[in-house]
Amino acid sequence: MSKDYPIPAGFLECETDVKKSRFIARVAPVSSRDEVRAWLDQAHRDHPDARHICWAYQIGRPGSAAEAAMNDDGEPSGTAGKPILNVIQHKDMGDVLVMVIRYFGGIKLGAGGLVRAYAGAAESVLSQVERVIQPALQSVQVAMSYADEQPVRHWCSQHGAQVVSVDYSAGVQAVVEVPVTSLADFTAFCEAQKLQFTQE
Numbered sequence: 001m002s003k004d005y006p007i008p009a010g011f012l013e014c015e016t017d018v019k020k021s022r023f024i025a026r027v028a029p030v031s032s033r034d035e036v037r038a039w040l041d042q043a044h045r046d047h048p049d050a051r052h053i054c055w056a057y058q059i060g061r062p063g064s065a066a067e068a069a070m071n072d073d074g075e076p077s078g079t080a081g082k083p084i085l086n087v088i089q090h091k092d093m094g095d096v097l098v099m100v101i102r103y104f105g106g107i108k109l110g111a112g113g114l115v116r117a118y119a120g121a122a123e124s125v126l127s128q129v130e131r132v133i134q135p136a137l138q139s140v141q142v143a144m145s146y147a148d149e150q151p152v153r154h155w156c157s158q159h160g161a162q163v164v165s166v167d168y169s170a171g172v173q174a175v176v177e178v179p180v181t182s183l184a185d186f187t188a189f190c191e192a193q194k195l196q197f198t199q200e
Contacts, residue, residue: 005061007095009130016124018117020105024050025125030057030097031162033067043099051104054080054118057097058088075102079114087122095134098122135160137177140186143196144172152176155189 008029015024024047028039036057043053052073060066070081084098100121109117144152149172156163159182167173178186190197 003061004133004136005092005094006131007093007134009132012125012129014125014128016117016121017105018113018120019107019109021107021109021117022101022103022105023117023121024101024103025121026099026101027125027129028097028099029095031059031095033059036069036097039097040099043101047101047103049103050101052080052102053099054084054102055097055099056081056085056088056122058085058094060094062089062092062094075114075118076111079111080118083115083119084122087119087126091126093126093131096126098125135179135181137162138180138183138199139164140176140178140183141198142174142176142190144174144193146172148172148193148195149174151193152195155186159185161186 008027011026011028013024013026015022017023026039026043030036030039040053040055047053052075054071054073054075056068056070058068068085070085072078072080080100084100088096088098100118142152149166152174153163155161156176159179161176161178161182163174163176165175
């Protein structure tokens, strides 16, 4: 079973200027790679003329994240994505994406300057964003028919639970992560639907 951990309460943007370059930092809560892609697509739509849109994210509990990634988006290797990810990890926050949009101001900052600028932009937005606590989750395996899958997904969307994997064979085998506080409700739901489930 996982432990509680802080995540961003919502989207926030703040801007810093370094030697005429604009650094627009955005933070958003994310729980999947698809959500990361959607936020990045939005950033590219909002800032089509930006020189770089660098980013880093981690999904899951800080210190044992299920997934993390970063991107320098054309900046010298290691000068943008890694500093952003380092700040995220230092802030001990999970399920978080930080994007830093840069408009080049004509003055080169050098590798050290870039690292400081991107880390500083990430620091500024992560210091200002409100945090909420992601409750501890319990993994549950559920065996069901194809007809039951949609009701289970609907229940999950209403109760902060998440279908993390699905295997389609003779029936449907799903692994669901349920907030510990909702476990009794999920058990009652499964029993009412006559679904087989086991806690991992």
